[in-house]
Amino acid sequence: MKFLTTVGLTLLLLTFESVAVKYLGLSVTRIDVTVAVVAFLSLRASTVEGAISSFVVGYLLDLMSGRPTGLYTFLAVLTFLIGRLATSLVDVRSAAVFVIFTMAADLGHGLLAIFFSWLTSRDAAFGSNLSALPLQVALTGLAALLLYPLFRKFDSGAERSEVGLLR
């Protein structure tokens, strides 16, 4: 996906989620749309291009969070790099495998976010955040399934060679 397309799409998805969660109630768990974007970038973009795009995607999430700390920017780049490593083993070509790939990325992303938040504030939310994680991962997987055709449409990149273990 082109850089500006990634930024525009992320902004649109985050804004939509922000409004949708407001209407559905604050208690509804969040959907990590940014993780789906980063997961797709780790499949298609080159390391530097993807790292820059992931940085911007994470920055946007930080910005929309109301209290930017840099945590989500860091986690987006880290998730991208781990995703890049994973793609040397796994070739993601179908929507179903992309959903599993995104859910795994979101699980790692979510655990790290909870861990780092706890590390700095030692708050009592550790347990409640952890218990909300499975639903968050499941919803992110669902979002990935819906977003995959859209990502592919925006992605004008060439087809990749036959590599990986899982298709």
Added chain:
Amino acid sequence: MLRLLKRNRDLIVVSVLLLYPLATFLARRPAAWEPNILDRAVLALTAPVQRAFIWTFDGARSLWKGYAALRGVRAENLGLREENQRLRSDTNQLAEVRAENDRLRRLLDYAQTSPDPQLAARVLGVNPAATILSLRIDRGESDGLRRGMPVATADGVVGIVQRVTGSFADVVLITDPNSKIAVKVQRSRVRATATGKGENRALHLENALRTEDVQEGDVVVTSGTDGVFPPGLLVGRITSLQRHNYGMVQSADILPAVDMTKLEEVLVIRTRAAPAHVSNPQARRAAETAP
């Protein structure tokens, strides 16, 4: 040297992209939360999109809910609800101010003070990050809002303005784990600290001495000693008290008076001297050492 840099350019770029935000996060400088020019530009871009989404959602909801003829009634109803909310908030505050004034008059013959002006704002959206509880309202710098202003509804305290840009602001809720406010038990005037638990329906009462008179069902209001919230705003009700036979303090859970999941309109209290955010060391220390 230059060749070495050139050869490892990709590695350097990726390392910077990874380590810079990590360093920012670990440094946790509150000043970094102030929006810079780039932040403002991006936020300014999202605001119209958010409004467009809200407009679409509202339009769909209006169509769903009623006929065109009912639209006038709904608009009037919205206006009345807003007015009602403001009046109920005033009444709540007045009761506390009156009680305070009675005590002061009896003791020191103080003159009656007037409450701070309030500004109604609409909730635009909720932040998409799971570990931070905050929301965005449709009032900003252009309406005179500043960082650190308290936010409430007729039912009680909501949070504090964390970041302000042109036409909107982000409000961190009192249920956010980083939130600490100075409170007192309305019945016995015991001072304590209410901290967020990261859940939408729970706060934690801390720093109340074990010997102090606190009971389940007691109403908790802001004490005003943190320099952020004016005194007398309703915070919630004590639900479960934990008092052991040892230790210096007792603790309890507080059920917030405001249901944070159903917020649509809020009131920003435009305090004359806008205090620093609660993370400001002085205000935070005041909140933490309330008793």
